[in-house]
Amino acid sequence: MTRIGAFFGSIVRWGIFTAGLAAIVHVVFVFALPSLVMGRLQSQLIKQSGFNTILHAPRPNWESRQVVRPSPDLLYSICAYNLSLDPVRIIAEVPDSYWSLSMFTDTTDNYFVVNDLQTDDNKIELILAGAGTRVNNPEDLPIIESPTFSGVILLRTLITSEDDYASLDKKRRQARCETYAPN
Amino acid sequence: MAGGMTGFIGRFIACCIAALVIGIGSALWAIDRGEESRSIKNGPWRTNLEVGTSDLDAYSKSAIALHALLALNRTEAIYYVAETDNDGAKLNAACQYRISGSHMDTRWWTITAYGSDHFLMKTDQERYSVSMLDVGDDEFTFAVGLNPPDKGAWLPTNGKDNFSLFLRLYSPSEEFLEASDTVVLPSIVREECP
Numbered sequence: 001m002t003r004i005g006a007f008f009g010s011i012v013r014w015g016i017f018t019a020g021l022a023a024i025v026h027v028v029f030v031f032a033l034p035s036l037v038m039g040r041l042q043s044q045l046i047k048q049s050g051f052n053t054i055l056h057a058p059r060p061n062w063e064s065r066q067v068v069r070p071s072p073d074l075l076y077s078i079c080a081y082n083l084s085l086d087p088v089r090i091i092a093e094v095p096d097s098y099w100s101l102s103m104f105t106d107t108t109d110n111y112f113v114v115n116d117l118q119t120d121d122n123k124i125e126l127i128l129a130g131a132g133t134r135v136n137n138p139e140d141l142p143i144i145e146s147p148t149f150s151g152v153i154l155l156r157t158l159i160t161s162e163d164d165y166a167s168l169d170k171k172r173r174q175a176r177c178e179t180y181a182p183n
Numbered sequence: 184m185a186g187g188m189t190g191f192i193g194r195f196i197a198c199c200i201a202a203l204v205i206g207i208g209s210a211l212w213a214i215d216r217g218e219e220s221r222s223i224k225n226g227p228w229r230t231n232l233e234v235g236t237s238d239l240d241a242y243s244k245s246a247i248a249l250h251a252l253l254a255l256n257r258t259e260a261i262y263y264v265a266e267t268d269n270d271g272a273k274l275n276a277a278c279q280y281r282i283s284g285s286h287m288d289t290r291w292w293t294i295t296a297y298g299s300d301h302f303l304m305k306t307d308q309e310r311y312s313v314s315m316l317d318v319g320d321d322e323f324t325f326a327v328g329l330n331p332p333d334k335g336a337w338l339p340t341n342g343k344d345n346f347s348l349f350l351r352l353y354s355p356s357e358e359f360l361e362a363s364d365t366v367v368l369p370s371i372v373r374e375e376c377p
Contacts, residue, residue, distance in 0.1 A: 018198040018205070025206025030214065030241045037248040062305040067252050069301050069349055072311035073293045098291055098353050102255055108248050109239075113259050115354070154253050158291060158353070161316060 034107045041066065042106065042150065045080040052088050054079045054177040059159075059169075075169060077155040079177035084149045087129035089141070089180035093171045094122045098158035103128065105148040112144050127180055128153070138182050153177060210245075218246035223364040227271075227371050228263035228350060230363060250301070257360060261289075263350040268371045274347060276304070276340040278376035279328035282313075282348075284369030286320050290354035294369070296327060296338050297347050304341040313338045328375075 044066055049055040056077045060070035070076070081088050092101060099116040101124065114124065126142040129135045130149045137143065157172045159165050221243060222229045233243050234254045247254065254262060267273055268280060282294065293314035298304040303311045318325050318336050325336035327348070340346055348371065352359070359366055 014194055014198050018202050021199065021202035022205040022209070025203055026210045026213075029207050029210040030245050033210075033214075033245040034248040037252060041252070060303065061309060061311070062303045065302055068250065069295075069297055070303065071293070071351060072295060072303060073314060073351075100255065100259060102253070102259075104253055108244060108252060110254070110256055113255055115259060117354070152253065 038104070038106045038108055038152070042080045042152065045078060045152070049080075051080055051082040052177060052179045054153075054155075054175055056173050056175075059165075071156075073159055075157040075159060075172050077157075077172055077175050079153040080150070081128060081146070081153060081177070082150045083128065083130040083133070083146060086179045086181045087127050087133065087135050087143075088153075088177060089125070089127055090153060090175070090177050091125045092123070092155060092175035094119050094124055095157060095168055095171050096122075097160045097164070097168070098156075100156045102154050102156070103144065103146065104152045104154065105146065106150045106152075107148065109147065111147055136182055214242055214245045214249065217242040218250060221246075225263070225364050225366065225368050227265040227267050227269055228368050229265070230261060230263045232257070234262060257355075257363075259354070261352045261355050261360065261363060263352075263368065265348045265350070265371055266345070268373045270373070272373060273345045274371070275376060276344055276346045277329055277342045279326065279330060279332075279374045281324060281372045281374055282327055282338075282369050283322075283324045283372070285322050285367060287352060287366070287368070288356040288359045289352040291315060292320075292350065292352045294338070295349045295351070296340055297349060298341065299344040299346065301347070304339075304343075304346065306339040306341050308337075308339045310337075310339060323369075327371075 045055060054077050059075060060072045064070045090101065094116045097116070101114050102110055103112040104110050126144055127135060127137060128144050128146055131145045131147055135143055155172065155175055157168050159168060218231060221233055222231045231251065233239055234247060234251045234257065251262065265274065274280070293312050295312040296304060313325050313336050325338060326332035327338045327340065329340055329342045331337045350368065
């Protein structure tokens with residue numbers, strides 16, 4: 001009887017240990033997942049082009065596996081930024097068709113977006129800096145503050161027709177993302 | 184004594200593995216169920232109201248990281264996903280479907296087919312979407328499935344597993360946004376299935 005009692009007592013103790021540990025794993029996983037997913041994306045981008053450099057991704061097809069549900073109607077240009085040393089300047093030509101520039105924190109929050117109808121002169125130029133960072137801005141460019149020191153800038157260009165594809169692709173490749181440290 | 188210690192270590196490792204499986208499995212289940220509960224339904228289509236917004240709880244953020252990474256907020260673009268047809272049956276890549284709709288109050292719309300892994304499907308045609316430029320923006324109909332239709336536009340599938348349709352609407356009108364659960368969206372009707 002004593003041995004049976006000890007056996008069941010052992011099962012209960014291990015069961016409580018497993019349930020408690022599972023609860024901790026559950027909570028840690030849920031809180032860490034957005035950072036893990038963005039961290040993986042940023043690592044892939046840094047491997048290909050480095051920080052604060054724009055990468056003009058090829059037109060999405062069945063081989064595109066970096067981000068779920070890529071749109072085959074869009075041309076994506078993407079920049080993994082790191083503002084811990086200096087701000088970043090973004091310069092882009094804006095086409096006549098749908099275009100947007102959006103910014104995401106390293107926990108997936110979309111904190112800024114601007115589209116082609118909201119820009120002047122078919123060109124956009126702005127500075128991205130860490131929140132509360134003093135920026136030397138001699139050209140008086142618009143400044144966007146990122147809630148986190150790293151994240152992702154994504155430019156979308158809509159392919160309105162196959163005839164326009166080459167010119168849209170050429171125009172989006174004019175975009176730059178670069179460390180901004182004027183004297 | 185050594186046997187007792189070995190048994191203890193064995194049980195400890197087994198419990199840790201079980202805790203990892205249960206913890207991660209239950210987290211993924213809760214994230215997916217939560218994503219459905221935060222979405223609104225419109226016929227076979229579903230849209231997550233929280234995509235592109237900030238100040239979300241941890242479960243919402245995780246759902247977006249898994250299913251809508253780098254998605255725009257709703258004023259910029261609204262996304263609907265359909266994993267079933269109008270009758271509620273799972274979309275099957277081996278079947279034929281007819282998509283029919285009418286004008287949607289937005290600057291641009293497009294419908295894309297994705298495999299069960301949420302990526303574009305490999306097909307011989309390498310055509311992945313149908314947009315308002317392909318079928319017009321008033322009354323439109325096109326086919327989705329393994330085989331081409333006798334006439335009209337066709338969005339091919341690969342014949343394997345289930346698939347989903349993703350409707351993107353760029354710069355939707357305010358009226359459209361406010362009525363995103365009642366606006367008329369394209370219907371998805373199954374026609375043939377092997």
